[in-house]
Amino acid sequence: MAVALFVTCLVDTLFPACGQATVRLLERLGVEVDFPAKQTCCGQMHLNSGYAPEAAGLAARLAAAFADAEAVVTPSASCAAMVRESYPRLAERIPDRGAAAAMAALPARTYELTEFLVDVLGVEDVGAYYPHRVTYHPSCHGLRGLRVGDRPLRLLRRVRGLELVELGDAEQCCGFGGTFAVKNADTSAAMLTDKATAVLATGAQVCTALDSSCLMHIGGGLRRARSGVDVVHLAEILAATDAHPVPSR
Amino acid sequence: MTDARPFPAAARESLADSQLRHNLAVATTTIRARRAAVVGEVADWEGLRRRGAAVKAYSLEHLDELLEQLEASVTATGGVVHWAADAAAARRIVTGLVAATGAEEVLKVKSLTTDEIDLNAGLAAAGVAALETDLAELVVQLAGDRPSHIVVPAIHKNRAEIRDLFARTIGPADLTDSPAELAAAARAFLRRRFLAGGVTISGANFAAAESGAICVVESEGNGRMCLTLASTLITVMGIEKVVPRLTDLAALLALLPRSATGERLNPYTSLWTGVHPGDGPQSFHLVLLDNGRSRVLADRVGRDALRCIRCAACLNVCPVYERAGGGAYGTTYPGPIGAILEPQRDSLERRGSLPFASSLCGACAEVCPVGIDIPRLLVHLRGAEVDRKRGRPLEGRTERTAMAILARAFSGRRRYEAAQRLGRGGDRLARARGAALRDALMGPWTRSRELPVAPDQTFREWWRERAGEDDRGRS
Ligand code: SF4
Numbered sequence: 001m002a003v004a005l006f007v008t009c010l011v012d013t014l015f016p017a018c019g020q021a022t023v024r025l026l027e028r029l030g031v032e033v034d035f036p037a038k039q040t041c042c043g044q045m046h047l048n049s050g051y052a053p054e055a056a057g058l059a060a061r062l063a064a065a066f067a068d069a070e071a072v073v074t075p076s077a078s079c080a081a082m083v084r085e086s087y088p089r090l091a092e093r094i095p096d097r098g099a100a101a102a103m104a105a106l107p108a109r110t111y112e113l114t115e116f117l118v119d120v121l122g123v124e125d126v127g128a129y130y131p132h133r134v135t136y137h138p139s140c141h142g143l144r145g146l147r148v149g150d151r152p153l154r155l156l157r158r159v160r161g162l163e164l165v166e167l168g169d170a171e172q173c174c175g176f177g178g179t180f181a182v183k184n185a186d187t188s189a190a191m192l193t194d195k196a197t198a199v200l201a202t203g204a205q206v207c208t209a210l211d212s213s214c215l216m217h218i219g220g221g222l223r224r225a226r227s228g229v230d231v232v233h234l235a236e237i238l239a240a241t242d243a244h245p246v247p248s249r
Numbered sequence: 250m251t252d253a254r255p256f257p258a259a260a261r262e263s264l265a266d267s268q269l270r271h272n273l274a275v276a277t278t279t280i281r282a283r284r285a286a287v288v289g290e291v292a293d294w295e296g297l298r299r300r301g302a303a304v305k306a307y308s309l310e311h312l313d314e315l316l317e318q319l320e321a322s323v324t325a326t327g328g329v330v331h332w333a334a335d336a337a338a339a340r341r342i343v344t345g346l347v348a349a350t351g352a353e354e355v356l357k358v359k360s361l362t363t364d365e366i367d368l369n370a371g372l373a374a375a376g377v378a379a380l381e382t383d384l385a386e387l388v389v390q391l392a393g394d395r396p397s398h399i400v401v402p403a404i405h406k407n408r409a410e411i412r413d414l415f416a417r418t419i420g421p422a423d424l425t426d427s428p429a430e431l432a433a434a435a436r437a438f439l440r441r442r443f444l445a446g447g448v449t450i451s452g453a454n455f456a457a458a459e460s461g462a463i464c465v466v467e468s469e470g471n472g473r474m475c476l477t478l479a480s481t482l483i484t485v486m487g488i489e490k491v492v493p494r495l496t497d498l499a500a501l502l503a504l505l506p507r508s509a510t511g512e513r514l515n516p517y518t519s520l521w522t523g524v525h526p527g528d529g530p531q532s533f534h535l536v537l538l539d540n541g542r543s544r545v546l547a548d549r550v551g552r553d554a555l556r557c558i559r560c561a562a563c564l565n566v567c568p569v570y571e572r573a574g575g576g577a578y579g580t581t582y583p584g585p586i587g588a589i590l591e592p593q594r595d596s597l598e599r600r601g602s603l604p605f606a607s608s609l610c611g612a613c614a615e616v617c618p619v620g621i622d623i624p625r626l627l628v629h630l631r632g633a634e635v636d637r638k639r640g641r642p643l644e645g646r647t648e649r650t651a652m653a654i655l656a657r658a659f660s661g662r663r664r665y666e667a668a669q670r671l672g673r674g675g676d677r678l679a680r681a682r683g684a685a686l687r688d689a690l691m692g693p694w695t696r697s698r699e700l701p702v703a704p705d706q707t708f709r710e711w712w713r714e715r716a717g718e719d720d721r722g723r724s
Contacts, residue, residue, distance in 0.1 A: 007708050007709075009659065009665075011708060012669070012707055012708040012709055013669050013672065013703075013707055013708075014701050014703060014704065015701070015704070016704050016706060016707055016708035016710075016711055017704075019708035019711075019712075020708065020711060023712075035709070035712050037662060037709060037712075038662050040658075040659040040660070040661075040662065040665045041655075041659040041665075043659075045655070046652060046655070046656060047628060048609060048628055048631070049631065049635070049648075049652065050604075050628070050631030050632045050633075050634060050635030050636075051632070051635055051652050051656070052628075052632045054652065054653075054656040057656070057660065058656065058659050058660070061659070061660065140608070140609070140610040140611055140612075141611075144610070144611035144612065144614075144615055145611060171612070172568055173568050173608050173610035173612070175568070175608055176608060177607065177608025177609055177610070178609075179605075179648075180605065180607065180608045180609070181608075181693075181694055181698075182691065182693045182694055183257065183605050183693075184256065184257050184260065184569070184605065184606055185257075185693030185694065185696060185697070186257065186260055186261045186264050187257075187260050187264065187569050187572055187573050187606070188608065189696070189697035189698070190264050190270075190572040190573075191568050191569075191572060191608070192697065192698065193697075216701050217698065219699075219701070220694070220698030220699045220700065220701070221697065221698050221699075223699040224697060224698055224699050
């Protein structure tokens with residue numbers, strides 16, 4: 001099976017370890033991974049900030065970059081949700097019929113990583129080893145956007161050495177919300193404080209999620225509080241083995 | 250309604266009030282759990298939601314015909330219909346009607362619509378005292394405050410605060426904070442006024458065009474007293490409240506209480522049709538209020554906000570509302586529904602910051618009983634606000650510049666990779682300019698969070714290195 005990796009601009013630029021882990025994990029499971037280098041950003045930030053025309057242009061670009069891919073896999077619930085929920089609508093803004101059709105066709109072939117593992121590959125035990133106490137934050141786009149349900153937990157439960165601890169008020173947003181974190185910084189920070197408090201209450205060493213953006217936010221708060229709790233993307237946990245623990249750890 | 254400060258500034262103030270945050274967190278957590286429990290009991294909640302959404306969507310599509318039909322039905326059953334284009338017109342009509350009865354005091358049934366048009370102030374200016382009879386509305390009125398929640402107007406106050414208020418205003422001074430005692434104090438204060446049977450002013454939850462029946466739901470029975478004991482009843486209703494037939498209420502009356510208070514049924518559902526000799530109010534006036542609603546209706550996407558049945562479920566699950574409180578929105582309708590309704594009904598000029606007062610977490614859309622895709626409307630209105638400012642060079646320029654730079658950086662592989670290198674600190678000059686922009690944008694972030702540390706290598710650099718080929722330049 002061959003897939004094209006949609007790594008997302010955020011992971012590409014700031015969190016390459018998450019992208020590397022996704023590649024290593026998929027290859028270990030026998031999947032051939034391609035990385036179309038033309039990809040940049042899915043347009044989520046522009047769309048959610050009120051810049052729909054700009055977002056439509058970026059969406060068209062991304063769809064073109066993946067036009068030949070049989071399946072597109074991304075380690076981001078929010079970017080997958082962006083493609084799935086908004087691309088068909090954004091396509092209406094694109095005059096070029098072919099480009100618009102490519103945008104409308106992308107959602108059906110796009111999978112968030114845990115969806116791909118559980119639904120397409122049919123695996124839950126990915127052969128990972130990660131000897132740490134971990135709590136899982138179900139990011140909003142995974143929980144309510146994609147409805148990934150317990151797929152991430154099913155994967156985590158099969159990781160050897162991993163102790164999974166439940167996060168209180170897990171379904172509450174961490175307060176990131178893209179430009180919301182800057183435009184409404186005080187409200188965002190109040191939400192973050194509550195999320196960080198819930199994470200600390202679990203006694204976990206690591207907080208994981210399906211989105212580097214949420215982890216950047218939660219991690220930014222945890223580090224400011226000098227909590228000693230790390231944030232690690234789920235792909236990195238699933239990629240870790242005895243022989244190859246994640247390099248960043 | 251009077252506070253048009255941008256949301257972030259108002260929220261900053263309310264966030265600092267730890268008592269308020271505590272009260273809200275306790276209250277919304279309780280209502281959330283109650284709602285979840287009774288919604289869970291319904292075998293086909295999603296089907297019920299779809300039926301509710303369909304009734305409201307149909308009614309909005311046919312609003313003009315339904316309103317004319319409603320006017321005819323109400324008139325035929327002995328009521329008088331008045332049309333009010335805006336708040337001032339509605340105030341004028343209602344004050345005129347009250348003046349004609351000679352009443353100096355009127356009783357109010359809990360109504361958001363009359364808050365929206367600032368009716369109490371209008372009546373006061375005409376020398377008429379309006380007394381709120383809903384317990385929480387009474388609390389807010391006695392405190393000289395504004396409601397901060399659609400269903401629970403005094404949600405921002407705890408029992409101890411209400412006890413102090415009652416002891417100070419309506420007595421007795423030795424009141425405790427037991428709910429029964431507080432309710433008894435309010436009852437003693439209100440009951441003799443109900444029995445005087447003068448003029449009552451209400452809002453409406455629903456109206457059935459076919460029969461002219463008006464529906465008000467409430468929990469305490471005070472509304473029922475006012476509605477039945479009054480000699481004159483004046484109902485102020487937003488035009489979006491009309492549905493075709495009484496039977497259309499079946500789904501809505503099942504959705505509303507479960508969503509609003511976590512009750513299976515509303516304790517009091519009052520329905521009346523026109524005037525009946527010797528029974529109930531002998532004079533009935535229905536004021537149909539537009540006040541910006543037809544403007545909302547004109548927007549094919551934004552109009553979904555008019556489906557709202559004011560259950561407040563979206564407020565109770567909203568993490569922004571829970572922390573900033575209803576006051577921060579500065580509007581009659583706060584929370585997610587306020588953030589999608591008020592910028593349209595009032596104006597973007599005054600309420601343009603509200604669609605941005607959301608992390609787009611989607612909790613609201615998940616609970617909305619009439620299936621309003623609130624995050625989609627928020628994004629739609631953000632677009633409208635950004636477009637409005639595009640025509641004004643001086644407003645929102647920093648953000649527009651940043652977004653333009655980013656859109657351009659993302660618009661091609663070469664430019665994108667160059668921007669990545671730049672971000673890591675290649676070109677000195679460009680970095681200095683970038684830093685100024687970044688500080689302007691990221692200052693609020695770093696007040697409470699660390700920024701991530703840029704890695705030595707981007708993902709794509711790693712990928713290329715791994716593939717053992719350097720195809721930089723090909724595009
Ligand atoms: S928008 Fe939906 S959830 Fe919010 S108050 Fe209206 S009906 Fe209730």
